[in-house]
Amino acid sequence: MTRNLKPARLAPRDLLRVGAVGLRARRARVVLSALGIAIGIATMVAVVGLAESSRADLMAQLDRLGTNLLTAEAGDDVTGREVRLPKNAVAMVERVGPVRHATATANVDARVRRSDVVPQERTAGVTTQAARLDLLTTLGGEVARGTWLTPAGERLPTTVLGAVAAERLGITRTGEAIMMNETRVVVVGILKPIELVPTLDRVAMVGFPAAERYFGFDGHPSTVFERSTDASVEDVRAVLARTVNPGDEAVVKVSRPSDALAARAATNEGLTHLMLGLGAVALLVGGVGVANTMVISVLERRQEIGLRRSLGATRNAIRLQFLTESLLLSALGGGTGALLGAAATHGFARSRDWATVVPPWSLAGGLAATLAIGVVAGLYPAIRASRLHPTVALNSA
Known part of the structure; x- marks a missing residue:
């Protein structure tokens, strides 16, 4: 079968x-x-x-740096000349309700070089800016070595170098002296990189009073920085230009550094x-x-x-x-x-x-x-x- x-x-x-x-x-x-x-x-x-x-x-x-930092910079007018912001620009910004911190820096006509034996035209790509005492608080910056400007130090020929500026000048410790024009200035601090405003890494900063006393600075800020509450950033952004420079806000450039990230x-x-x-x-x-x-x-x-x-x-x-x-x-x-x-x-x-x-x-x-x-x-x-x-x-x- x-x-x-x-x-x-x-x-x-x-x-x-x-x-x-x-x-x-x-x-x-x-x-x-x-x-x-x-x-x-x-x-x-x-x-x-x-x-x-x-x-x-x-x-x-x-998350660490925050997205609530705004900057307002002086631009150029129709003739191409740089517009100067009012001396009381920071005070006016501080009156805006949601603003928590406001500070400023200013361009200073001072050539930076390592020593007096270096020609003035060799600046190593380092510029000079005047800075307020509350700059690091507003930007969230930190000092790598030494100290930040103090109420006494901002009136004296002392400077705090950005991270890149210190490297270019060959400065590795505080207490060393550099030349700004013909003035010998003592380095009291070196900053860590400022991630939101990397342009400050290439700057030698002095106090506003010292800039006026030693370098003929006129006291007008170039850039205003402010931090507000997170919820009100766009509202502050809308009014910041005319607050900083009333009547001529068109020449003020407002930006948000976190937008780059x-x-x-x-x-x-x-x-x-x-x-x-x-x-x-x-x-x-x-x-x-x-x-x-x-x-x-x-x-x-x-x-x-x-x-x-x-x-x-x-x-x-x-x-x-x-x-x-x-x-x-x-x-x-x-x-x-x-x-x-x-x-x-x-x-x-x-x-x-x-x-x-x-x-x-x-x-x-x-x-x-x-x-x-x-x-x-x-x-x-x-x-x-x-x-x-x-x-x-x-x-x-």
Whole structure:
């Protein structure tokens, strides 16, 4: 009595074992093919991770520095001459209700050089500005060495250098003297970089009274800084120009320093999209490599395919075998690439003192992309292998 027996199906565990055997038999080719996938995934994960880490650092800076600082600078009139702000500009700004702090700096005509043996024209790119005592409070600046200007010191020939100014002048400690025009000035402090107003890093600052006494300064501020409540920044921004310079507000330029950090975040997002496109191209190239490997594998293993078909393997079993090999090959490259991308992100972020941020969706998306590449790249070779006739396959050389 004859019974119709259904062909046995390979269990998932057996499929994985058969697929892994096929990969182990061609290790060099597998490594090279997986490398293409790994490069693409590593690029995509690293690009996303670095962009998110940089953006997180920018957002942390904004949170730390605040977004409620506004500046008002004197511009030029219709004849091209620089307009001078009123001497009481800071006092007028302080009368605006939501304003918490207001201060000012002013340009001073004093050439800065390291010593009196250096010609006056060699200023090392350092300029002089007069500063009020409450400047650091308003800007959130800090002193790296020495002290800030004091009520007594702002009347004396003393200066506080910005971080870049100190480096350019070769000043490493306080108590040293520099020349401003023909006046010897003592350095009493060196500032840390001021992130919201980096232009002050290249400045030597003296007190308003000292600037008037030693350098012929007229007392008119050049830039007014103010901090208000977060909720009222835009309202203050709308009235700041006419408050600083009533009747001629058109020549006053009002800006928000934190906008520069926000613009950097937007720029980073655009670059991220570009780099993701390059990563996708690398991933596509890796997919072509996987497809090429699988096609060659089918050609080389025709006798193996014919033998399995003769022993009862169905076309579906052959298709699944080669599709599994392709998926394993892609998963190997994708997993390696994800680890490499995360490691590259961590290393670079640590070198820049950023918090490492690797979004889980980038890892999951990368692995999903590799599996999709594996299916697409392995589908044609798998179908081709399943269509080989057992007799033809066994008789092939």
